[in-house]
Amino acid sequence: MTITGIAALGAGLAAIGAGIGIGKIGGSAMEAMARQPEMHGKIQSSALILAALVEAVSLFGVVVALLQG
Amino acid sequence: MTLNTFKNIFFFALCSAISFVGYASEDPGNKDEKEFNAKEMILHHVKDAYGFELIEWNNEPISIPLPVILWTDNGLTAFMSNAFHHDDSGHTIVQKNGGKFVKLHEKIYQLNEGETAIVLDQEHHPTNATKPLNFSITRNVFMMWVSVALILFIFLTAAKSYKKSNDGVPKGIAGFVEPLVLFVRDEIARPMIGEHKYKKYMPYLLTVFFFIWTNNIFGLIPIIDGANVSGNIAFTMTLALVTFIITTIKGNKNYWKHIFWMPGVPVPMKVFLAPIEVIGMFVKPLSLMIRLFANITAGHIIILALMSLIFIFETVWVSPISILFSLFILIIEIIVTAIQAYIFTVLSALYFGMATEEEKHH
Numbered sequence: 277m278t279i280t281g282i283a284a285l286g287a288g289l290a291a292i293g294a295g296i297g298i299g300k301i302g303g304s305a306m307e308a309m310a311r312q313p314e315m316h317g318k319i320q321s322s323a324l325i326l327a328a329l330v331e332a333v334s335l336f337g338v339v340v341a342l343l344q345g
Numbered sequence: 346m347t348l349n350t351f352k353n354i355f356f357f358a359l360c361s362a363i364s365f366v367g368y369a370s371e372d373p374g375n376k377d378e379k380e381f382n383a384k385e386m387i388l389h390h391v392k393d394a395y396g397f398e399l400i401e402w403n404n405e406p407i408s409i410p411l412p413v414i415l416w417t418d419n420g421l422t423a424f425m426s427n428a429f430h431h432d433d434s435g436h437t438i439v440q441k442n443g444g445k446f447v448k449l450h451e452k453i454y455q456l457n458e459g460e461t462a463i464v465l466d467q468e469h470h471p472t473n474a475t476k477p478l479n480f481s482i483t484r485n486v487f488m489m490w491v492s493v494a495l496i497l498f499i500f501l502t503a504a505k506s507y508k509k510s511n512d513g514v515p516k517g518i519a520g521f522v523e524p525l526v527l528f529v530r531d532e533i534a535r536p537m538i539g540e541h542k543y544k545k546y547m548p549y550l551l552t553v554f555f556f557i558w559t560n561n562i563f564g565l566i567p568i569i570d571g572a573n574v575s576g577n578i579a580f581t582m583t584l585a586l587v588t589f590i591i592t593t594i595k596g597n598k599n600y601w602k603h604i605f606w607m608p609g610v611p612v613p614m615k616v617f618l619a620p621i622e623v624i625g626m627f628v629k630p631l632s633l634m635i636r637l638f639a640n641i642t643a644g645h646i647i648i649l650a651l652m653s654l655i656f657i658f659e660t661v662w663v664s665p666i667s668i669l670f671s672l673f674i675l676i677i678e679i680i681v682t683a684i685q686a687y688i689f690t691v692l693s694a695l696y697f698g699m700a701t702e703e704e705k706h707h
Contacts, residue, residue: 324684324687328692332636
């Protein structure tokens, strides 16, 4: 396998990680909003922040893959 | 959001998608000479450039030139970027101010004394040329100035309209700006920094929010070549560095105590936590930088990749699919422009809040 292939594989793995992480955050946020609709705004903004934090880690992987690919 | 707003957004995205088709088609124009290389085309559009390439007409690219400003041994040297005649392979030599300059892979090199042509090694790096100090007004620098001018215009007009009206009711453009400013104040600065200290940080947070947002939106407009300002790592690095400097300067005793001598945990744990916290201090601005850069660049790459599917399969029947998909991505990108500006601002505010937090008495 070439280095480009490995880089593409790494980008894919990073995407899987971010997908699981953001999916869990989104699911829990939806549940919480359904239970307490009056907290809708607060839950949404903290869910966005957490999603950004999770996403950043996987973006590190994507950037490394981009540099190698 | 009303149905009308959605309609407007949809129409805007449709127009953008259509102009993206024209924009992607410029590259594989001379197919007889070389095969279409999607990676090359995408990277060319994502990177910074000298001048705006608008369209290709009769195999002649039409572009708006921008000034190239270099600091060489003979002092300041300046010429317009069209002196290179769209050559990016280093063959066209521009003689100016006693120096010979070539453009190779969107970088400008100065040939060494007495050389007449550029010599490349196996990895396509020049062996007989050096890079002079480059202060050129590139596409990104130009678009950054445009967005600065736009922000200044919008906010100065809004400020003037407040001065005129006696009752403080926002009129005209101020009616558009006020909810956004209040959003930054009430949803970002107040909860993240705290009621007593947020006022000092408002100018920076507002500037960062609107500057990133404007640049993100400009990046999505294809007719100006999608100048990828906020997808440039130098741009995001500067913004993250400013956040880091403010956090470090404003950090109080409590903040430094939490980094070097974490209260409330046993001593061996304190020793163990200190290096982690020190690394964390630098990782925070680093992740701010990477997040904005990678999000915006990834959006551009996806749209361009979907468009280049047409040229990879070499059939017009792929175009409905790729246009629909890139339209979909473009609509998502319009939301992402605002979300990324929000995230950068909110995390900056969060770091300021951490730096200025007073000791809690448990």
